[in-house]
Amino acid sequence: MLVQTAALAKRFQMGENVVTALQGVDLAVPENAFCQILGPSGSGKSTLLHLLGGLDRPSQGSIQVDGEPIDRMDENGLARFRRQKVGFIFQSYNLITSMTALENVSFPMQFAGIPKRQRKARAQELLERVGMADRADHKPGELSGGQQQRVAVARALVNTPRLILADEPTGNLDTASGENIMELLAELQRDGATVVMVTHDTRLTKFSTHQVHLLDGRIVPSPNGKPKKSRSRSR
Numbered sequence: 503m504l505v506q507t508a509a510l511a512k513r514f515q516m517g518e519n520v521v522t523a524l525q526g527v528d529l530a531v532p533e534n535a536f537c538q539i540l541g542p543s544g545s546g547k548s549t550l551l552h553l554l555g556g557l558d559r560p561s562q563g564s565i566q567v568d569g570e571p572i573d574r575m576d577e578n579g580l581a582r583f584r585r586q587k588v589g590f591i592f593q594s595y596n597l598i599t600s601m602t603a604l605e606n607v608s609f610p611m612q613f614a615g616i617p618k619r620q621r622k623a624r625a626q627e628l629l630e631r632v633g634m635a636d637r638a639d640h641k642p643g644e645l646s647g648g649q650q651q652r653v654a655v656a657r658a659l660v661n662t663p664r665l666i667l668a669d670e671p672t673g674n675l676d677t678a679s680g681e682n683i684m685e686l687l688a689e690l691q692r693d694g695a696t697v698v699m700v701t702h703d704t705r706l707t708k709f710s711t712h713q714v715h716l717l718d719g720r721i722v723p724s725p726n727g728k729p730k731k732s733r734s735r736s737r
């Protein structure tokens with residue numbers, strides 16, 4: 503398993519009250535899966551992704567990613583884990599508005615100590631991969647939503663992450679741009695990455711190998727009673 507959680511729980515203290523965002527989550531995502539997380543608003547989907555990516559800490563339970571016990575890591579360990587193994591793609595593209603597409607993609611590589619020329623070459627290669635090479639010098643404000651999301655995908659790929667976490671990556675996009683991003687994610691999965699994606703869009707089900715339904719912070723059986731199993735793929 504690339505991702506394995508046991509009895510995972512997350513509670514938020516809100517003044518006098520405690521909000522239980524996740525409880526008793528036992529999740530297993532095999533290597534190279536395309537796992538779709540479904541569930542109503544407030545069911546804990548984003549919270550789960552944050553925990554899997556080491557952006558937040560569980561209240562209880564354990565998380566293993568690629569053999570690493572991330573619930574037991576300190577902040578430095580988590581920062582290293584995120585940098586080496588995880589690519590994040592969110593609904594809001596989180597691009598730096600004052601930087602060009604190329605600069606946005608090369609920026610995270612600074613922290614990995616990669617020399618400038620190499621950063622630029624790698625960023626260019628990734629922009630090509632997402633079909634954005636001809637917009638490398640554009641700033642986010644000079645790009646469409648779909649184009650900005652493709653730049654964000656390129657940026658998520660700089661360190662060739664083992665795990666790609668996507669939180670409604672197509673939520674702000676028109677149908678064609680959304681399909682484009684999904685196909686890109688499916689391609690990354692075919693190339694060996696494991697993708698865990700939150701989406702409300704059931705049309706995207708054709709891309710997934712696994713589905714997980716959340717309700718009130720727990721994993722529940724699929725509403726239609728037919729949990730999707732891993733399908734075999736030719737390589």
Ligand SMILES: Nc1ncnc2c1ncn2[C@@H]1O[C@H](COP(=O)(O)OP(=O)(O)OP(=O)(O)O)[C@@H](O)[C@H]1O
Nearest residue numbers: 514516521522523542543544545546547548549550
């Ligand atoms: N930082 C926080 N502090 C307090 N409560 C939080 C925090 N983050 C999430 N919650 C609560 O935890 C629950 C789960 O939130 P989460 O964002 O994971 O839901 P979601 O399934 O992603 O919903 P949506 O589909 O609307 O994005 C909600 O009740 C939310 O109010």
Ligand SMILES: [Mg+2]
Nearest residue numbers: 547548549669
């Ligand atoms: Mg959410």
